[in-house]
Amino acid sequence: MTVLESFRRDLCCSFLMLLEREGVGLFQRVTWLAVLALVVAACAPTSQAESEASEEVSAYISSVSSVQVRVDDGFDGVSEALTVSYNTREVLFSAIRDVGYQGIASSTLILAEAISPPENYAADHEAWLAHRRLAVEKAKEITEAIEAQDLQAMFAVFTALDQDWAAIFVASHRGFCLALNQNSTLCQAPDDLPGGEYGAEVYEVLRLNSLANLGLFDFFGDMSPEERSLRLDQVQPQIESNLKAGGDAMKAIDPPDEYEAEHQALIRYFDDQYANAVAITQANEERDEATIDELFTASGVVFEAALDEMSPEYREVAAPWVGPDSTS
Helix, strand or coil, X not given: CCHHHHHHHHHHXXXXXXXXXXXXXXXXXXXXXXXXXXXXXXXXXXXXXXXXXXHHHHHHHHHHHHHHHHHHHHHHHHHHHHHCCCCCHHHHXXXXXXXXXXXXXXXXXXXXXXXXXXXXXXXXXXXXXXXXXXXXXXXXXHHXXXXXXXXHHHHHHHHHHHHHHHHHHHHCCHHHHXXXXXXXXXXXXXXXXXXXXXXXXXXXXXXXXXXXXXXXXXXXXXXXXXXXXXXXXXXXXXXXXXXXXXXXHHHCCCXXXXXXXXXXXXXXXXXXXXXXXXXXXXXXXXXXXXXXXXXXXXXXXXXXXXXHCCCHHHHHHCHHHHXXXXXX
């Protein structure tokens, strides 16, 4: 509701309450009701134009979601394949090959280009189209990586796509973002977020940090030591930079007393994970596989320790960091 709409509705309600409260006579009532008729006309909840605009947005969001879900459904099949079998590279490559990514990428681009966005969603739509075009370009590289059984090359392509995908979420409307990824904690904060301005500030810091990391932590158990080392060489500099930036941003926020302990837990998390990431980089340079394994395990422990200090309410504030499955 706009400010003008709110004013009109409040005025209308105040006028009706005044008539109830004041014992006005019949003539006065008739006179007041004549004025009230003008007020009520202005108090209509939505005009026809506003209703049509709302319906246009709803139809547009629904169209975007129905196109994007074609990609999501394809990769749901990959997850299902990996849950019913050993996670070998053969199973992974076979599952992704079965998705038919090149065909999906091409067909979804055609469908996306056929959708006309409302004016205030034009920038969101163009960013989405640019990503869908990039997906078509990268689809051939994915096919080549599968044919060569090259995990390193395939993960490099998916990371590039994930990072480009994250850029869409940074500035897009919450409704558009949710059309691309329903129930995502990486969209702009909901209106009912706990913590007021503090909650919104923390949520945004964690959201942007999680988006910056999208795709960087993707590894696969069947990677050879050399493949994993190459993957770490590729992603560790950005992981370190993002962890440092996230910690610095959290330290710049002054929490209210009721959130002090949980805020400090997040700061410790970023500090510990940054130190861990630096150690992983060092161990990887030395090709010390045993130490890398220990540090990977330690990273999980650091996350769980911080999560254990979060109340259900604070997990809503920290939802982009917590993830969609651990907010309660």
